[in-house]
Amino acid sequence: MFAEFKGRWLAIFADAFERLALVLLCAPFVLAVALTLTTHPWWILIAISESLAVILILTRKPGAMALAPYPFLIGFAGTALPLIIRPVEGGALIPAAVSTTLMVAGLVLNIAAKLFLNRSFGVVAANRGVKRGGPYRLVRHPMYLGYFATQLGFLLSSFSVQNLLLYVVAWAFQLLRILEEERFLSLDPAYRAYQNKVRYRLIPGLV
Numbered sequence: 001m002f003a004e005f006k007g008r009w010l011a012i013f014a015d016a017f018e019r020l021a022l023v024l025l026c027a028p029f030v031l032a033v034a035l036t037l038t039t040h041p042w043w044i045l046i047a048i049s050e051s052l053a054v055i056l057i058l059t060r061k062p063g064a065m066a067l068a069p070y071p072f073l074i075g076f077a078g079t080a081l082p083l084i085i086r087p088v089e090g091g092a093l094i095p096a097a098v099s100t101t102l103m104v105a106g107l108v109l110n111i112a113a114k115l116f117l118n119r120s121f122g123v124v125a126a127n128r129g130v131k132r133g134g135p136y137r138l139v140r141h142p143m144y145l146g147y148f149a150t151q152l153g154f155l156l157s158s159f160s161v162q163n164l165l166l167y168v169v170a171w172a173f174q175l176l177r178i179l180e181e182e183r184f185l186s187l188d189p190a191y192r193a194y195q196n197k198v199r200y201r202l203i204p205g206l207v
């Protein structure tokens with residue numbers, strides 16, 4: 001009885017903490033990007049991409065969550081670190097058309113994946129139902145692939161050593177997050193069947 005009560009309140013606290021913390025990180029990030037839109041209007045794509053994740057966390061539906069420290073840490077860090085990134089004037093390493101194309105492609109994939117998730121999105125690994133439609137027919141984690149593409153496009157158009165280090169650490173956490181999500185979800189026979197059907201995690205034919 002006590003363990004069940006403790007687990008329920010721990011879940012409530014973890015849920016409230018990640019929502020509040022991400023909102024507090026997202027607001028200054030969006031503001032920083034907004035201040036550069038007169039000279040770099042295409043940077044609105046990164047603001048949309050990161051904001052969508054926070055919005056979905058605020059509106060997600062409930063599900064069984066992994067509450068151990070490790071999955072919570074990697075899930076939160078993977079989502080929070082990109083919100084610490086700041087735009088850099090004069091930091092473009094490639095033409096704007098190329099970086100913008102990369103960001104658009106990532107954002108389109110991201111939105112498509114989120115539409116098929118249908119409020120089944122969260123920071124920490126959770127089972128809110130196995131998704132098989134749309135981009136999930138091609139790879140098991142299309143949303144993360146979209147994040148990588150959008151964030152890489154932004155990094156190459158707004159490069160700094162600080163941004164590079166933050167993204168590298170964030171991407172490392174995202175890869176760990178993918179492995180942890182698969183470990184957690186594979187407890188469900190329906191997900192194991194999905195793994196057998198869709199063999200690749202991120203890039204068809206490669207990974």
